Amino acid sequence: MQGPMKKLIEASYLTAENAAEYRTILRYFYLQHERMRDFISPEEVLDYMRSLPHYEHYEEEQLLVQLAQLVKWKNLNARQDMTIAKTIEEYKKKRFRYQSTPYTIEIERMVATLEKKSGESFGGSLEKSQFDRLLESVNKLDHELKKGLLGSSETYMLLWEDLLQYFRTIRTNTADYIAYINSEQTEQRMQSEAFLVYKNQFTTYLRDFIVSLQKTSFQISDQLERMDQKIVSPFFDKLAEYRRQIPRLEEISDETVMDWYQEFHDFWRVMRSWFIGNDSQSSELEMLQLQTNEMIRRITRYVQRMSERHHSHQSRKKDYLHLAGLFSESRTMEEAHQLSAVVFGSITIRHLKIEEDTTENIHSDIWDEEPIILPIKPRIRSYKEKTKPGAMVSNQEKKKALIEEYLAEKEQERTIIETLFTNQKMIISELGVVEPFVRKVILNWIGKAMAGKNQVVKTDYGFTVSVHLHRDRLTILQAEDGVLKMPDVTFEMKGGASIGTGTNG
Numbered sequence: 001m002q003g004p005m006k007k008l009i010e011a012s013y014l015t016a017e018n019a020a021e022y023r024t025i026l027r028y029f030y031l032q033h034e035r036m037r038d039f040i041s042p043e044e045v046l047d048y049m050r051s052l053p054h055y056e057h058y059e060e061e062q063l064l065v066q067l068a069q070l071v072k073w074k075n076l077n078a079r080q081d082m083t084i085a086k087t088i089e090e091y092k093k094k095r096f097r098y099q100s101t102p103y104t105i106e107i108e109r110m111v112a113t114l115e116k117k118s119g120e121s122f123g124g125s126l127e128k129s130q131f132d133r134l135l136e137s138v139n140k141l142d143h144e145l146k147k148g149l150l151g152s153s154e155t156y157m158l159l160w161e162d163l164l165q166y167f168r169t170i171r172t173n174t175a176d177y178i179a180y181i182n183s184e185q186t187e188q189r190m191q192s193e194a195f196l197v198y199k200n201q202f203t204t205y206l207r208d209f210i211v212s213l214q215k216t217s218f219q220i221s222d223q224l225e226r227m228d229q230k231i232v233s234p235f236f237d238k239l240a241e242y243r244r245q246i247p248r249l250e251e252i253s254d255e256t257v258m259d260w261y262q263e264f265h266d267f268w269r270v271m272r273s274w275f276i277g278n279d280s281q282s283s284e285l286e287m288l289q290l291q292t293n294e295m296i297r298r299i300t301r302y303v304q305r306m307s308e309r310h311h312s313h314q315s316r317k318k319d320y321l322h323l324a325g326l327f328s329e330s331r332t333m334e335e336a337h338q339l340s341a342v343v344f345g346s347i348t349i350r351h352l353k354i355e356e357d358t359t360e361n362i363h364s365d366i367w368d369e370e371p372i373i374l375p376i377k378p379r380i381r382s383y384k385e386k387t388k389p390g391a392m393v394s395n396q397e398k399k400k401a402l403i404e405e406y407l408a409e410k411e412q413e414r415t416i417i418e419t420l421f422t423n424q425k426m427i428i429s430e431l432g433v434v435e436p437f438v439r440k441v442i443l444n445w446i447g448k449a450m451a452g453k454n455q456v457v458k459t460d461y462g463f464t465v466s467v468h469l470h471r472d473r474l475t476i477l478q479a480e481d482g483v484l485k486m487p488d489v490t491f492e493m494k495g496g497a498s499i500g501t502g503t504n505g
Contacts, residue, residue: 010103012073014111021066023111024049026075029100030108039079039097042067067098075104127173128212134166135216138223141235145227149234153242160239160264167271174288181295206296210289217285221275228272229265236264365436413437414461426491429475439479446489456494464494 013022028048032040042063049058070076076098100108141159144151180186240260244252277283323343330336377383416438420426428442449455449467457465470488477484 010074010101011107013070013075014107018066021055021062022070024052024055025063025066025070026100026104026108027112029076029098030105030112033100033105038099040099041095041097045098067096071098074101076100127169128209128216130166130170130173131213131216131220134163134170135220135223137162137166138220138227141232142223142227145231145235149238153238153245156235156238157242160235163271164267167274171274171284178288178291178295202299203296206292206299210292210296213285213289213292217275221283221285224272225276229268232268236261239264410460413441417441417461421491421493424493426493427488428477428486428490429473429488431477433478433480436479436481439477439484442477442489442491445491466492466494468492 013019013026016022025045028045029040032038042060045067046058046060046063049055049063067076067078071078077100078096078098080096137159141163144156144159149156240257243260244257274284277286326339326343327336330339377385416435420431420434420438422430445457445459445465445467446469448457450469455467455469457467459465468490470490473488474485475488477486
């Protein structure tokens with residue numbers, strides 16, 4: 001069991017008072033280590049320091065003091081130089097060569113990586129190839145397990161390192177790219193007009209990644225779901241065997257071997273959880289798909305808003321005049337209906353305005369009404385609408401005439417509807433050709449009945465109807481303006497009218 005965290009004294013040079021000098025010295029040691037030069041003399045470090053613009057007057061005594069401090073912080077190991085002295089001064093004092101410690105190399109490698117990052121923004125990418133490579137490695141491991149792991153332990157260690165590299169690259173790159181997209185800076189740039197240039201590139205990049213992800217990742221998930229810890233344990237034995245074969249002076253304890261196995265099992269558990277999830281939470285793969293789809297929706301929303309802002313300041317006068325010209329060139333009403341379906345249909349919905357109180361009939365179609373003339377006012381500040389005093393006009397007679405006309409229409413509709421009932425019942429499959437308003441009334445009754453518990457509807461004609469839907473048989477409802485294929489329905493009149501002995505026409 002891991003004990004409490006200790007203070008990382010090796011990182012002290014990063015925040016020390018003379019951090020700039022300490023970091024410069026250790027960066028030189030790091031660069032020499034990458035070139036496979038481990039033991040560096042103080043004279044070489046001094047020459048390097050004095051070659052830099054800010055340290056032309058750097059003193060040797062200062063260097064020796066700082067090297068000794070770095071040895072105390074465990075950043076360097078001092079090793080006495082046992083070569084033959086060439087001068088009396090070299091003979092009198094101890095000469096050392098210095099080697100950077102493993103902790104220092106890893107810290108400098110991390111700092112060098114951080115310095116390459118641009119500003120405070122995240123990097124990352126959505127690499128399709130990493131999923132393909134990981135799938136290839138997982139399939140290769142599955143194949144070797146089925147063969148009985150007959151190969152060398154070195155071969156399996158290389159395979160393990162491939163799994164580590166590809167999975168870590170996927171996790172790091174995808175997490176960083178998601179964070180980059182969700183950052184405040186990126187969101188602000190997406191809302192600017194300049195983003196319109198990149199929107200196709202972004203959406204194509206994300207969609208290609210989604211397609212590749214769905215194609216490859218599910219295969220990885222299926223393979224990992226079949227390969228649990230017990231099945232992969234012999235593979236871990238091969239990895240431990242390879243590590244034992246590496247010559248070391250110290251003896252390998254049982255505790256060290258147990259740490260190796262724990263490392264192998266932990267990584268395998270994390271990778272399986274990332275792709276297939278566990279009992280307590282969904283997989284990170286599923287979250288990645290949701291976040292990528294959300295990014296596409298966000299980009300689409302931003303582009304749509306910018307497009308609306310751009311077009312809201314443009315006059316649509318020419319568009320409307322062209323549209324009016326198309327309707328005026330229609331030779332028949334049927335041709336005008338077809339044009340209206342294209343222009344005002346569900347694909348491109350627009351608002352239509354007619355004179356208020358034109359009709360009270362909810363079943364009336366818009367093309368049955370008289371067109372209205374809309375006066376267009378000039379959009380200039382100096383324009384003022386002319387007004388003149390007027391008297392109050394009484395519209396009682398007009399209102400009375402409209403009410404009588406409306407009641408007559410409703411009475412006529414009621415008569416037509418009631419004649420469709422035979423013995424208090426109306427069955428759609430037994431109806432002939434009906435008027436368009438009858439179809440609308442029937443569909444209205446069905447909609448209200450489906451929304452209620454007892455499927456009983458109180459109609460506008462003073463009677464109640466019980467609706468019985470026959471889902472097992474289809475029929476055709478024929479109207480003057482078209483046909484409708486639908487389940488057969490029986491309407492049974494419950495009360496409010498005694499008529500119902502007519503013949504279905």
